[in-house]
Structure formats: structure tokens, C-alpha cells
Amino acid sequence: MKINFINIYNNLIKLTRNKSLYKNKLTNDNFSNRLTIFFFHFAFFLKKYKNNSIDKNTLQDLYDFVFKQIELSLREIGYGDVTVNKKMKIFVNLLHAVIQKIDSWEKLNLTEKNKIFSYFVEIDKDLSFYVSYFNKFEDYLLKKSFNYFTKDVLSHKF
Numbered sequence: 623m624k625i626n627f628i629n630i631y632n633n634l635i636k637l638t639r640n641k642s643l644y645k646n647k648l649t650n651d652n653f654s655n656r657l658t659i660f661f662f663h664f665a666f667f668l669k670k671y672k673n674n675s676i677d678k679n680t681l682q683d684l685y686d687f688v689f690k691q692i693e694l695s696l697r698e699i700g701y702g703d704v705t706v707n708k709k710m711k712i713f714v715n716l717l718h719a720v721i722q723k724i725d726s727w728e729k730l731n732l733t734e735k736n737k738i739f740s741y742f743v744e745i746d747k748d749l750s751f752y753v754s755y756f757n758k759f760e761d762y763l764l765k766k767s768f769n770y771f772t773k774d775v776l777s778h779k780f
Contacts (some may be wrong), residue, residue, distance in 0.1 A: 626772035627687040628698055633771050634663045634688075637759070637778055653699075657692070659717065659742050662756060664688060665720045667729075667771075670763040689714065716742075727760065744760065 638660040644651050670771070672681060692713060708732075716747045723738045730769075736749040762780035770776075 627684055629774055630667075630684060631688055631691055632774075633776055633778070634660060634667060636776075643752075643755065647748055655743055657713065658720070658756045661717045661720045662724070662742075664757065665717065665724050666727075666756060666760055666763060669724060670720065671758070671768050674768065676768050724756075724780055725755075749756075779780050 633672065638656065643659055643690045644656075648711050658731065668681060668685070673680070688712065693706060693710055696709055720742060723741075727735070732753060735753040739745060743752070758780045761776070
């Protein structure tokens with residue numbers, strides 16, 4: 623099943639690397655902001671598939687796999703054990719905060735959705751771009767099965 627996890631992770635990374643998410647929008651285009659955008663993708667992904675017939679253990683294994691990949695990335699950047707542990711605690715809390723905020727996403731109005739993005743990501747302008755993007759992403763997830771993301775890196779169009 624790990625091959626499926628790496629493909630899911632790579633598909634989410636590919637979505638996160640979408641140039642339109644960063645071009646002249648972020649105050650600081652850094653690892654932290656990009657990881658936050660990744661967490662939004664991952665949170666919407668978990669939200670969508672937790673209510674389907676996907677086994678909870680599978681989603682927990684995916685969650686663990688994603689954080690193992692993030693830990694490996696931090697180590698490749700050159701952070702030591704103590705720094706990695708501190709950052710991982712921050713990142714876990716960040717993902718949980720994102721999950722909590724988007725839990726009722728479809729019930730929120732545009733202003734509330736804009737506040738979510740301004741709280742988590744340093745955005746110069748165009749908050750509505752991110753709201754529109756993640757509304758489309760949520761619709762995209764509704765049309766795709768979990769197994770769709772277990773395939774090799776796909777071209778995502780929505």
C-alpha cells in the first residue's frame with residue numbers, strides 16, 4: 623500500500639506546486655507558506671475521504687506517511703534532530719488547525735473563508751483567488767475517487 627501513499631503524496635505536492643498559487647500573491651514565498659498551502663490540499667483531501675468508505679486505518683497510515691515525508695524533507699534541508707522535532711510539532715498543530723477551520727467550509731461565507739486564508743498564509747492580495755481555488759478543488763475531489771489519487775502523478779485540471 624505504500625506505493626499508493628507515495629502517489630497520493632506526490633499528487634498533492636503537484637497540486638501544491640501550481641504556479642498560479644504563488645505568482646505575485648504571497649508576501650513571502652518560503653517553505654512555511656508552501657507547506658501551509660500543502661496542508662490545505664491535504665486537509666480537504668482528508669475531509670472528503672474520511673466520510674467515504676475508506677478505512678480509517680488507511681487514512682491514518684496516509685497521515686503518518688505524509689508527516690514522515692515532511693520530516694525527511696526537513697532533514698534533507700539540513701535541520702538537526704532538535705529542530706526537526708520542534709518544527710514537526712508546529713506542523714502537526716498547523717494541520718490540525720487547518721482541518722478544524724475547513725471542517726464546515728461549505729457553510730462559510732466568502733468573508734469567513736477569506737479570514738481563514740489571511741490567518742494561515744501571508745497573502746499580499748487576492749484572498750478571493752484562494753477561496754475560489756479551494757472551492758474548485760473541493761468540487762474536484764467530489765468527482766474523483768480515492769483510488770484515482772493512488773495512480774502515478776496525474777495532470778489535475780479543475
